[in-house]
Amino acid sequence: MKNLKILASFQTKKFKYGGHAALLTAIVIVLLIVLNLLVEQAPVKIDLTENRMFTLSEQTLQILDRLEQDVVIYGVAEPGKENRMVDEVARRYSRRSPRVSVEYLDPYRQPAFIKRFDQEGKGINEGSYIVVSGDKFRVIDRWDLFNINYQNPFQPEVTGLVAEERFTSAIMYVTAEKNPVVYALKGHGEEELPFNLRERLRQENYELRELTLVAKEKLPEDLDLLLVFAPKRDLTTEEEEKIREFLNAQAQGRALFILNWYVADLPNFQSLLRSYGLKLQPAVIVEGDANRHAGNPVWLLPEMKEHEILTPLVNERMPVLFPLAQALEILDIRRRSLEFTPLLATSAKAWGKVNPNPTTAEKEPGDLEGPFTLAMAVVDKEWTEETGEVESRLVVTANSHFLATQFLLQVPGNLDFIMNSLNWLADREEVISIRPRSLIHLNLQMSGWQKLIYSGIVVILIPLLALGAGVVVWLRRRHL
Known part of the structure; x- marks a missing residue:
């Protein structure tokens, strides 16, 4: 009798509806x-982060698509202890190009292999990439994969992820036949170039050398870009002439002038600038x-004007x-061949103190109007039947204090501005747009x-x- 009741309960509408609901739930769970x-195995990954942190820039994609050599990205980490953010960026390279592969080296099981890349003998930190x-080869230290704000030295803040910038720069370095050479005038x-700038030049594949013009008949043949940083004494007439020859449009010279306001009049430097309007x-x-x-x-x-140098900023x-x-x-x-593009400008409310030792910042009679x-940025173009159109390029800043260490650490835009200027001068526009992904999370204000x-x-x-x-x-x- 009891068995009949149990069997009859299976025929009720409540059981049917309940059974259908349970079956549907089970099917949905299995499908999920x-x-x-299936999604985990799919080669396509969608970046749903707020600032597209893991999406490679168009410039990186073009570089990967043009690769003709095999590249291996080695990560130095124990299995399962890789930095997930950096690892995701690295694997995006291998998904894009069959020429790129990503492998990990266990620092405790493969120390001899890792030591092959330690040329300076300082050791390669766990979390670094090669x-x-x-x-x-190029070693990327783990701390170079992030932007770090040291405004509070007791509590540094990680503000950005620069893994793509570092990986792309390293790939360009290991696959390039020649890297651009920057000569710093001496x-x-x-002033000595700040450590942060010298390190950034190295990271972006520039070879930095010093140039003394005295007793030199001509400039070095491998000079790609001339850097003049805060001179306190003037050029000689012979030195000025050599730099003029280098900056001639036919020579396609490139130069970055970073000058100070407080220096006494430097007539030959001023003459050189006047020749470029x-x-x-x-x-x-x-x-x-x-x-x-x-x-x-x-x-x-200052207000940032429209130019390739400033677009990423x-x-x-x-x-x-x-x-x-x-x-x-x-x-x-000025010469008609010169083209000028203002990069940084003040507001119309600014004024210029003509007194080199002012007692007040207030505007006084005789001060200049903003x-x-x-x-x-200056471009000097020239056209001939033999060479077609050729050009020389200059970037001039009327300030060097913005490259002081305190500002480079606290205002990342200062260093990016200089590096973007150098890349534009060196015709490396593809590197300009690869800039950090912010890791700063803003709170919702209500x-x-x-x-x-x-x-x-x-x-x-x-x-x-x-x-x-x-x-x-x-x-x-x-x-029911």
């Missing part, structure tokens, strides 16, 4: 498991717009800080009313809707 397994092609009291204005710039300085009216936050909202800047002026009388140009409304929706409205739906379903099933 199968779908998850990019290899043929006999050439012999005129020039520029003049340094003898004034210290003071910004009258509170939104365009960093709390001190001579610590300028504008897109990433990375400001440039120019303290104690001088201004550049375009001469009315706006002012603080950095300029007013008191907004918090109250959203709290009511989440805590009261949504639970009531769920309870109401449950009651409706229960009432309908109750009458």
Whole structure:
């Protein structure tokens, strides 16, 4: 009798509906498991992060598509202890190009193999990466894969991921026949290049050398780019002539001038600039717009104009800080072949203090009226039947203080501005747009009313809707 009741219960409508619901639930769970397994094996990965942190730039994709040599990216890490963010970026390279492979080296099981790449004998940190092609390699230290803000030295803050920039630069280095050579001019009291700049030059595959023009009949043949950093003494007439020959459009010379405002008049340097239609204005710039300085009216936050050098900084909202800047002026009388593009400029509320030792930052009679140009890109074009159109390029900044270590550490845009300028001068525009992915998470700002409304929706409205739906379903099933 009891067995008959049990059998009869299987025939009821409640059992049928309940069985159908259970079966449907089981099917959905199985489908989700199968779908998850299939997606995990799929070669296509979708980057759903807010700032597309793991999406390779168009410039990197073009470099990978043109690869003609095999490249191996070795990660130094114990199995299962890889940095997941960096590993995902590295594997995007291998997914894009069959020429690139990613492998990991266990520092405790393969120390001898890793030591082959330790040329300086300082050791290779766990978490570092080694990019290899043929006999050439580049070691990327784990700390170089991130931007770190040392404003608080006791609590450094990781602000950005620069893995793509480092990997792409390393691939370009190990696959290139020749890397650009930068010569820093010496012999005129020039300042030493900051360590951060020298390290960044190395990371972006520039060879840095020093150039003394005295007793040299001609400039080095491998000179690709001339860097003049804060000279305190003037050029000789012979030195000026040699630099003019290098910067001739037919020679396709490239130069970056970083000058100081407080230096005494340097007539030969000024003459060189005038030949390219520029003049340094003898004034210290003071910004009258509170939104365009960093709390001190001579610590300028200039407007960034439209140019390839500045596009990544504008897109990433990375400001440039120019303290104690001088201004550049375009001469009315200049060669027609010259093209000028202002890079950084003040607001119209700025003024220039003509007194080199002012007692006040306030505007006084005789001070210059703004706006002012603080950095300029100059192109000198020439066309002949033999060579077609050729050009020389210059970038001139009327300030060197923005490259002081304290500003390079606290304002990443300063170093990026200089590196973008060098890459533009060296015709390496493909490197300019590969810039850090921010790791800073901004908190959502809400007013008191907004918090109250959203709290009511989440805590009261949504639970009531769920309870109401449950009651409706229960009432309908109750009458089945």
